[in-house]
Amino acid sequence: AQSVTQLGSHVSVSEGALVLLRCNYSSSVPPYLFWYVQYPNQGLQLLLKYTTGATLVKGINGFEAEFKKSETSFHLTKPSAHMSDAAEYFCAVSARNEKLTFGTGTRLTIIP
Amino acid sequence: EPEVTQTPSHQVTQMGQEVILRCVPISNHLYFYWYRQILGQKVEFLVSFYNNEISEKSEIFDDQFSVERPDGSNFTLKIRSTKLEDSAMYFCASCAGLAGGAGGELFFGEGSRLTVL
Numbered sequence: 154a155q156s157v158t159q160l161g162s163h164v165s166v167s168e169g170a171l172v173l174l175r176c177n178y179s180s181s182v183p184p185y186l187f188w189y190v191q192y193p194n195q196g197l198q199l200l201l202k203y204t205t206g207a208t209l210v211k212g213i214n215g216f217e218a219e220f221k222k223s224e225t226s227f228h229l230t231k232p233s234a235h236m237s238d239a240a241e242y243f244c245a246v247s248a249r250n251e252k253l254t255f256g257t258g259t260r261l262t263i264i265p
Numbered sequence: 266e267p268e269v270t271q272t273p274s275h276q277v278t279q280m281g282q283e284v285i286l287r288c289v290p291i292s293n294h295l296y297f298y299w300y301r302q303i304l305g306q307k308v309e310f311l312v313s314f315y316n317n318e319i320s321e322k323s324e325i326f327d328d329q330f331s332v333e334r335p336d337g338s339n340f341t342l343k344i345r346s347t348k349l350e351d352s353a354m355y356f357c358a359s360c361a362g363l364a365g366g367a368g369g370e371l372f373f374g375e376g377s378r379l380t381v382l
Binding site: 189194195196197198199202243245252253254255256257258 | 269271298300305306307308309310313321356358370371373374375376
């Protein structure tokens with residue numbers, strides 16, 4: 154079985170500052186890892202995913218995440234926050250060809 | 266750009282009433298899912314559907330719930346007799362291939378908020 158823990162239900166950063174959203178996973182098999190974003194009144198949109206290969210994954214809107222097996226982590230980062238990044242972010246894990254298991258989400262607020 | 270659409274966006278119902286949530290997946294997708302999110306909690310898997318039958322369901326998806334794809338385009342979630350604890354945001358998703366890994370990306374709708382009074 155897989156599970157995800159997102160540390161920090163709310164994160165606030167200043168515009169232009171580094172964004173770091175934390176995700177730790179538990180999986181009995183090699184995991185596939187995902188970050189989804191939900192903007193207000195919209196559905197879930199895939200930001201990026203890790204399946205195999207390069208552990209540093211780049212996604213849309215300047216976000217990236219690094220798979221660290223030794224730390225069972227898949228933290229999401231962006232070097233410089235923009236006001237448009239304000240949203241809810243969900244980390245998710247799956248085993249190959251199985252359903253996604255989501256974390257509880259982190260609400261990102263950008264301070265002007 | 267193709268998208269998953271859900272109706273209604275918000276439904277208020279009385280406890281014990283039947284509710285049907287509707288979803289139109291992306292047209293060439295083969296795998297369909299319902300997830301839900303109770304306010305302040307995680308997004309939870311309910312059920313997956315492929316080839317006109319349920320392929321997997323969670324323990325949440327009890328006899329009160331059912332899904333069907335009645336006409337080849339709509340994908341519906343029915344809750345037969347709603348309970349207070351069914352109040353949540355329900356997300357439909359579709360996928361061209363098996364979800365997870367390289368099999369395919371899940372595309373989510375905007376959600377249907379169900380409020381049970």
